[in-house]
Amino acid sequence: MTGSQLQMILPKFPSCSYLENNPSSKQNILERLEGGEVVLGDGSYCATLEKRGYVKAGHYTPEASVENPEAVEALAYEYARAGADITQTFTYYSRDVGTPDDVNLTCGEINQGACNIAKKIAKEKGTIVAGGIVQTGVFSTKRDKKEVHEELREGLEVLIQNDIDLIIVEFFGNIIEMEWAIELALSYNKPVAATMCIGPKGDTDGVQPEECAVRMARAGAHIIGTNCKFDPFISLETMRRMKAGLDAENLHPYLMCQPLGFRTPDVNHFGGFHLPEFPFAMEPRQITRIEAAQFAREAYHLGIRVIGGCCGIESHHIRAMAEELAVERGGLPEGSRKSDHDLSTLKKKGDMGRDEFKMKGSKEYWQSLIPCTGRPLSSALNRTMNPEVVDRSVLN
Structure with missing residues (x-):
């Protein structure tokens, strides 16, 4: 392949256009989505x-x-x-439980510290401050709406006191509890994003993704989708089903997807945290930046406009997503100044005759590459009983 042919398949970006987050940018996510923006999560x-x-x-x-x-x-x-438009508070739960024995901090102290950090970043970089609430302990033992609301309200208290820009109702595995959580979150008059940690087989009661999406939309969530537990491509399969359900009912909330940063086509109904490698041997499964970019492009084509990641998604993955969607977003992130985003550096080395770089200046090379593990005896897949969607995801 000649140099000119290689150049033809290199990614195209707005020349010399870097999108530095700025403190004067709009922080109302709904206004930004209504204006056609693609919003990247962290x-x-x-x-x-x-x-x-x-x-x-x-x-x-x-x-x-x-x-x-x-x-x-x-x-x-x-x-x-790296391009994230959202800074999520590093908060948790709502009760003073679960910390290591040598930690003598209250949940409130920890959550306030997290809010302080997120607000500092937002002030400097112009990001949207988002705070999340997650599934409760009480729902698993007693499905009592009043008690679920009480527990969630404690988790929301510090977030509301800090006037966050977005409430994310995330990591809910059951649509009933999700509906209750959306109802409570909406009472604070903030934009609400609702994401479930489910795969294509649905929630913990077997309610299918199509119905979950419709019920989240009818509950009033402004943004709906999935997060965590499943890899990017399983999550996209779930999102396709959610979108089909919404379209059938003529419902059109904004869509959001924040998957795991690990390849998990071989998981069961309960997701990646049930793999034998979790938590200390997940690194061989971590997605590449090329796969992160592929996920972002497929998500965009599906109509998803809030795109980010959960466990395993790191800053280079977010940067890869931002670079993949640079044209749609109007430029490159600040972090791309130190990124060979157009592959020109690798191409130059290849053009100099260095064999190890011969094809690496081509986007096609990286997109068609199948990474190796370096472990001759490694298994391609875990032998999970009844894998979620291995027949589809494994081919991506």
């Missing part, structure tokens, strides 16, 4: 900070927001620089 905090030594596996609580605020702030800054 990525993993718990999983990434655990690898860096600031979160204890098994607990996964965010006391680092107080104990090591500089580490949390640096990660939030990385995401914003």
Whole structure:
């Protein structure tokens, strides 16, 4: 292939256009979506900070927001620089339980520290401050709406006191509890995004994705979709089904998808946290930046306009998504100044006759590459009983 042929298949970006987040940018996500923007979320905090030594596996609580605020702030800054339009508070739950034995901080102190960090990043980088609430402990033992609301209200208290820009009702596995959570979140007069941690087989009661999506929309959520537990391509399969259900009922909320950053086509109904490799051997499954870009493009074509990630999605993945959607977003993220986003550096080395770079200046090369594990005896897939959608996802 000649140099001119290679250049023809390189990605096209607006020349010299970098989208630096600025503090004067609009922070109302609904206005931005209505204006046609593609809004990028940030990525993993718990999983990434655990690898860096600031979160204890098994607990996964965010006391680092107080104990090591500089580490949390640096990660939030990385995401914003990579192109994230949203900075999510590194908060958790609503009760003073679950932290390691040597932590003597209250849930309120931790959550306030997290809000302080998110607001600082937003002030500097112009990001949307989002705070999340997750499924409750009480729902699994007693499906009582009043008690669920009480528990969720405690989690929302510090977020509302800090006047966050967006409430994310996330990581809910049952549509009944999700409906109750949406009802409560809407009472605070904030934009509400609702995302379920389900795969194509539906929620914990077997309610299918199409019905879950319709019920979330009818409950009033402004943005709906999926997050966590499943990989990008399983999540897209779930989103396709959700969108089909919404279209059939002529419902048109904005769509959001924040999947795992690991390839998990071989998981069962309960997702990636049930893999034998979790939590200390997941690295071989982590998606590449090329796969992150592929996910972002497929999500965009599906009509998803809030695109981000959950556990395993790191700043280079968010940057890859931003670069893939640079034309749609009007430019490149600040972090692309140090990125070979157009492959020109690799192409130049290849044109100099260096064999190890011969084809690496081609986007086609990277998109068709099947990465190796380097482990001769590694299994391609876990032998999970009744895998979720291995027949589809494994082919992506």
